[in-house]
């Protein structure tokens with residue numbers, strides 16, 4: 352839809368700047384959203400998107416510039432006041448309380464639900480919104496959040512943000528809402544966003560999956576190094592022009608290998624499918640990029656963890672590591688939040704950096720500096736705490752931690768969550784080069800584009816492998832057919 356410029360924006364910031372120590376995260380950014388509009392916000396990791404979101408949300412005060420939210424006086428701007436004026440935010444780092452149930456978490460976000468029947472009312476509120484956005488979701492309000500998968504937690508956060516109790520929902524900011532959702536859940540959400548804006552709501556959609564921005568947003572704003580560098584109707588952009596505006600290079604896709612199973616010395620990993628005659632065994636060969644696909648939560652992560660444990664992994668770095676693991680849920684399995692970026696990166700390399708029980712600090716800094724360059728980890732000092740990095744940059748550190756080892760097998764649990772497209776393309780290339788040298792990658796991904804980079808793919812359904820696709824047969828249609836029908840690929 353086209354937005355009438357005469358229409359007053361629901362929210363507008365003008366000339367906003369923000370610095371963190373030596374880092375200039377935002378520099379004179381102006382940004383606005385109109386009623387009935389979905390604005391797509393894109394930019395490389397560390398471009399300043401989340402900082403802008405925090406300013407819109409009221410949790411950060413800009414060093415300079417003004418902010419206006421319809422119906423709220425500028426001098427009263429705060430998180431609570433913005434929420435009361437209809438602004439909702441779903442953050443990249445999910446914020447539910449893990450020890451409480453879905454219903455109890457809903458009640459925390461909707462303080463207007465009070466009285467004796469609060470539990471029943473909160474349960475009904477969240478169930479209705481989950482049913483509306485993600486029909487067939489299978490989430491029970493009585494489940495503790497810690498029991499939910501990362502995708503289910505993301506769904507609950509999204510449904511909580513869109514559900515309405517005491518205040519009308521007018522503007523919802525979604526910071527990478529599909530990063531943990533498989534393609535069918537992502538499609539459900541994007542369709543819901545279109546329905547929400549058609550009814551007059553407003554949405555800011557941040558994503559590194561440019562195809563979903565192009566198909567869902569009315570207008571796109573591109574950020575680079577803390578500034579807005581391009582803005583216009585979505586129809587005027589393509590993936591290539593967006594990538595170019597973000598300052599990345601469009602890289603041609605590497606050729607997939609037609610892998611001849613066993614030709615290079617037999618399997619490096621295998622696991623028999625027990626107790627089910629229809630399930631296929633898992634086998635990975637030297638030098639291949641093996642994808643794990645299917646709907647999210649159908650046993651892919653469980654398989655990776657059991658492969659890791661069976662291969663003798665114990666989550667501690669050892670000299671000549673046999674197998675490395677890139678965690679997808681960086682908060683639960685990846686980051687050591689109180690440690691520096693450097694220490695987080697070199698954790699698995701310590702045996703190689705140690706002599707006579709002492710870490711060679713110079714060597715450690717040099718190895719980490721090298722990986723910072725290769726992965727374009729944006730921080731002015733590797734001594735900075737890991738949590739001071741943007742989400743995508745934290746994920747790059749976890750990737751570097753695994754790739755920097757000499758492990759011949761690397762397991763990856765949807766590792767590109769939140770990584771920008773330029774870096775992703777570099778990493779895809781890096782994986783191909785390493786695979787050509789004989790390394791094996793087992794790669795679970797919720798992004799179809801990534802699944803299609805693999806030489807061979809196992810499709811999972813209900814906890815087991817139901818189909819195997821190879822070479823040119825690895826297509827979105829075949830993966831989806833097998834995900835739903837099992838073996839019908």
Ligand SMILES: Nc1ncnc2c1ncn2[C@@H]1O[C@H](COP(=O)(O)OP(=O)(O)OP(=O)(O)O)[C@@H](O)[C@H]1O
Pocket residue numbers: 371374375376394395396397398399400401402403443729730739740741742743744769771
């Ligand atoms: N609390 C903080 N302390 C120090 N630096 C910070 C802090 N928050 C953000 N930064 C820095 O500000 C810059 C912008 O970060 P921001 O999180 O806004 O990027 P982003 O565009 O959201 O990136 P991503 O796509 O990875 O989420 C980064 O260099 C980041 O390291």
